Amino acid sequence: MPFLTKSKLILAISGGIDSVVLAHLCKSLNLNFSLAHCNFKLREADSDKDEAFILDLAEQLDVEVFIQHFDTAAYAKQNKRSIQMAARELRYDWFKDLAEQLQFDYILTAHHADDNLETFLINFTRGTGLNGLTGIPIINDNIVRPLLPFSREAIEIYAKKESISWREDASNASRKYLRNKLRHEVIPILKEINPQLLDSFQNTTNHLNDTADIVEESLDAVLKRAIIDMDNNAISFKVIQFKKLNNPKAYLFEMFKDYGFTQWNDIVDLLDAESGKQIVSNTHRLVKHRETIILTDIPHSEKREASILINEDHKTIETPIGHLSFETVDEISKTSKSSIYVDKEKLNFPLELRLWKTEDTFQPLGMAGKKKISKYLKDEKLSLVEKENTWLLTSNNKVVWVIGKRADERFKVTEKTKEILKIEIGMSYEVLRH
The missing domain is CATH 3.40.50.620 (HUPs)
Incomplete structure (x- = not known):
């Protein structure tokens, strides 16, 4: 060497x-x-x-x-x-x-x-x-x-x-x-x-290692076809890509064995299960959502109670979902899922960034009435994992923004607005690692 x-x-x-x-x-x-x-x-x-x-x-x-x-x-x-x-x-x-x-x-x-x-x-x-x-x-x-x-x-x-x-x-x-x-x-x-x-x-292990290389190449090819999305919360796989295989159980075993799963027959059955069905290991879970299977870690209860307070003088702040930035601007430019514009005078600082709760409601931008966050997420047809990882920006317990999804009507910019605040999230997309 x-x-x-x-x-x-x-x-x-x-x-x-x-x-x-x-x-x-x-x-x-x-x-x-x-x-x-x-x-x-x-x-x-x-x-x-x-x-x-x-x-x-x-x-x-x-x-x-x-x-x-x-x-x-x-x-x-x-x-x-x-x-x-x-x-x-x-x-x-x-x-x-x-x-x-x-x-x-x-x-x-x-x-x-x-x-x-x-x-x-x-x-x-x-x-x-x-x-x-x-x-x-x-x-x-x-x-x-x-x-x-x-x-x-x-x-x-x-x-x-x-x-x-x-x-x-x-x-x-x-x-x-x-x-x-x-x-x-x-x-x-x-x-x-x-x-x-x-x-x-030694000869046997040499042959087995050669075979393992072939298996790895085949596995990589299936992964390229099967993975449709991955971020800091989950990896999503197309169910149809597993169903096309002659031996889906073997591929599922190789893909998910390092995440602590042992119920391989149940995991195969997950391919045909209803949305919401999940298989859990000590550290991770596989969730069926429509025509996808989602791999995610097991959410911790303390995470749901965590929150971040944001003061008026904050320009940028690091959050579990990326950099949240605040900038006073003269006019509204093109909006996107990652940014909103609000009337700064309508905000009560400190703002709070937290995961949504069952009792939360908001007034979706463009709508007259209120809507429960849980109903909104269901109507948006989000997966269980996406729902669990939906964050809110709130002001005095009122929802300002369902982060990355919908702003609240009560804080929108109007003709009477004197100061426009642009709020933007730079979403972090790291591949989930074990």
């Missing part, structure tokens, strides 16, 4: 044979690297001995070292994670923060070929899609795994040949964890059946 010779590197080191060998290799290649060690406080005195070993190793290699202590058990309990998952989250979050703050180009980890096989088998036994069978990538964003092509046996041979010492983690011998059961009980049998197991596995 020639690019590593010109990079600033942080090496994740536990004290075990794999990461210690990687540290020695980096030193022998004169790479610009530092060590980063996590003390998870899970193995009593042994955790502190690992830390002391790392400090000695850093001095021996003459490299910088960073040590971080974690109350892993408390984090796991608070966030309802297994100890292993908690340690993983804490470890990678810290590495990434460290890399960002100190401008390291890459994070090196010491995963090897046997780790890759174990991960494959874990995913296989638990049930997974194609991506769960393609193995650990050598490069993933700024995480690089230089030892991935090498077996645990090859690493041990090298360590003994170079008289490299390391720390043994007693928990690696325990059969308590699935990975260890596979490592000590299943994989030895597989290697007995096929002594070239790791080579065969």
Whole structure:
């Protein structure tokens, strides 16, 4: 990996044979690297001995070292994670923060070929899609795994040949964890059946990765046809584009699996469901609206109570839906959904920007009578997601503007108007990310 010779590197080191060998290799290649060690406080005195070993190793290699202590058990309990998952989250979050703050180009980890096989088998036994069978990538964003092509046996041979010492983690011998059961009980049998197991596995993952590339290309082609709109609130898909596919369930799985959905038959049924039907995961939901399916995050109740107060001296203000600007003008020019003109003297400051509520009413511009906001949104045939994300600009609890949709008659500019205020929203359109 020639690019590593010109990079600033942080090496994740536990004290075990794999990461210690990687540290020695980096030193022998004169790479610009530092060590980063996590003390998870899970193995009593042994955790502190690992830390002391790392400090000695850093001095021996003459490299910088960073040590971080974690109350892993408390984090796991608070966030309802297994100890292993908690340690993983804490470890990678810290590495990434460290890399960002100190401008390291890459994070090196010491995963090897046997780790890759174990991960494959874990995913296989638990049930997974194609991506769960393609193995650990050598490069993933700024995480690089230089030892991935090498077996645990090859690493041990090298360590003994170079008289490299390391720390043994007693928990690696325990059969308590699935990975260890596979490592000590299943994989030895597989290697007995096929002594070239790791080579065969590498060939298989190469083929699976090639297939994954084909799947990705096909998925991208469907997405280009299916996506009709996306903004900071939602992504909308044409139902008909899924119905045209020979296997819509497979495509729906690949598109939405990273959003926490598991009810795949229900999601397929959503294609023919009535408007308003929705499927919910822990973080997101899919909503049927006419001939579209809308992907959105789950709205939080506190968001509906949030509001922004706008004083008379405000010229621009950042809001959840974009920049809201206020400008005194001499005359009305062409209006649009993103701007209105009002009689400034009719406003009572501070104005309030908030989401609409069930009891809200307004007098739509050009109409004589009042109308409930809920009825107006229904008549406009807005989707559930669009309704939930409709914001109001109000003055003394009176609606001035249903943002991006309709102004209120009571604040319009007339012949008696002395000061015209132009209010404009620069809508933000970021693609919804998970």
